[in-house]
Amino acid sequence: MxxxxxxxxxxxxxxxxxxxxxxxxxxxxxxxxxxxxxxxxxxxxxxxxxxxxxxxxxxxxxxxxxxxxxxxxxxxxxxxxxxxxxxxxxxxxxxxxxxxxxxxxxxxxxxxxxxxxxxxxxxxxxxxxxxxxxxNVNYDSFNVITSVLLEKKNQILSSVFIIVVLMLASSLFIYGAEHDAQPLAFKNAFSGIWWSLSTIFTVGYGDIYPITAVGKIMGGIITFLGVGSVAIPTGIISAGFVENYTEMQRNRLSEAKNKTTGSITIEKKSEDVGKLINELEKKYGVDIVVILRNGVMVMAEDKVRAKADDILIYRDIV
Structure with missing residues (x-):
């Protein structure tokens, strides 16, 4: 057993x-x-x-x-x-x-x-x-995406709701402006849904389009509103990525510091510039945990080469 x-x-x-x-x-x-x-x-x-x-x-x-x-x-x-x-x-x-x-x-x-x-x-x-x-499910890139979507789901749903309302409203407006001129293209209020969808998302297939002056003006206004509306969820997700990445870097740095015993600064004229991390670990007899490079944390993988002004955070080998 x-x-x-x-x-x-x-x-x-x-x-x-x-x-x-x-x-x-x-x-x-x-x-x-x-x-x-x-x-x-x-x-x-x-x-x-x-x-x-x-x-x-x-x-x-x-x-x-x-x-x-x-x-x-x-x-x-x-x-x-x-x-x-x-x-x-x-x-x-x-x-x-x-x-x-x-x-x-x-x-x-x-x-x-x-x-x-x-x-x-x-x-x-x-x-x-x-x-x-x-x-990709066990890698940071995928975890960041899923966590951001979960954290910002309420804001994303709100922005999607705004887009849906704008799409329905534009469908009603374009129906009122174009029904008499194009009764086949705009049979009812829902006939404008496809047009409003392609206009708001600026794909513009051209199969249905306004021909009256009022319809064209309305189409231009809705296009501008659509660009702004679609940008809202994009901004929310982008801001979430920045917040999540910053927090992840902070946590990693804090965890690395708790596990380390010291640091090594690579001077510009040092012979260590350009050497592989595993070579530096053998040279100093330590286990390099993480690299601080221009304020950004870089994982200390064996094939990474040291650069000038790098700070190598290490722990003693037990």
């Missing part, structure tokens, strides 16, 4: 995003990434009639990747208890099955085995594209 649990835990570590020190886990990550990209590639190539002669090969590749997806799906169900550690095994497996990631995994493989012949269900194959999110 202990051996089985140890194997299960090791499988869990391998199929999750692993650390650089864990070679099997990194190999597992590479296999999953390659499988996802290969599966998406054949999905796109399979839409080209010019490549019809290779459809048999595409089918073999797709089948192979789906089998790998299926194996991974089963292993994730088996090891779900290590994701949801606060509940029992069966409860943990159920939580994974109904989680967004579990549903995407299921919709990725289900149409291939059972519903492949139905055109409506073949569309579900597109769901596998969402696997690409897993390539």
């Amino acid at each position: 202990i051996k089985s649990k140890s194997i299960k835990q090791r499988v869990f570590e391998i199929i999750q995003i692993g650390s650089r020190e864990d070679v099997p886990s990194r190999i597992g990550d590479f296999i999953i990434v390659a499988t996802i990209l290969l599966n998406i590639l054949v999905l796109f190539l399979g839409t080209f009639e010019e490549l019809k002669r290779y459809f048999g090969l595409f089918k073999v590749v797709e089948t192979t990747t789906i089998i790998l997806f299926s194996v991974e799906y089963v292993l994730r169900i088996w090891t779900a208890e290590y994701i949801y550690t606060d509940v029992g095994k069966m409860r943990a497996r159920f939580k994974f099955l109904v989680s967004p990631e579990g549903i995407i995994d299921l919709l990725t493989i289900l149409p291939f085995f059972f519903l492949y012949g139905f055109a409506a269900f073949r569309i579900l194959r597109v769901v596998r594209i969402f696997h690409l999110f897993r390539l």
Whole structure:
């Protein structure tokens, strides 16, 4: 039983995003990434009639990747208890099955085995594209985006509400101005929804457009209002990114300082300028945690080279 649990835990570590020190886990990550990209590639190539002669090969590749997806799906169900550690095994497996990631995994493989012949269900194959999110889900860039959207959701929803109100109002206005001149194009108030949508977002397809003087003036005003309205959520999200990134940098610096015992300043004429971080760690016999460069914190990776005026924050090797 202990051996089985140890194997299960090791499988869990391998199929999750692993650390650089864990070679099997990194190999597992590479296999999953390659499988996802290969599966998406054949999905796109399979839409080209010019490549019809290779459809048999595409089918073999797709089948192979789906089998790998299926194996991974089963292993994730088996090891779900290590994701949801606060509940029992069966409860943990159920939580994974109904989680967004579990549903995407299921919709990725289900149409291939059972519903492949139905055109409506073949569309579900597109769901596998969402696997690409897993390539970035454990990295700071993705976490920053999701956290900003969650923190600013009320402001974003308010700005979207403003856009919807403006779109409905512009639809009513353009209907009143253009109905008599273009009864077919603007049959009712909702006929202007498509026009107002393309105008507010400044895409302007040109299939429906005002021809009266009042309609053109109104169209110009709505275009200016639309540009400002669309800029509101953009500004909210941009400000959220700045706030989140600043806070993240502050927390990292505070955490790094708590773990460190000193710092080294790289002088402009120092022989350390241009040396790799791992070379400096060997030279000074320390573990460099982080680099402060022009007020910005840089992670102390082995292939990073030291620059003049860098401050290397380190901790003693125990």
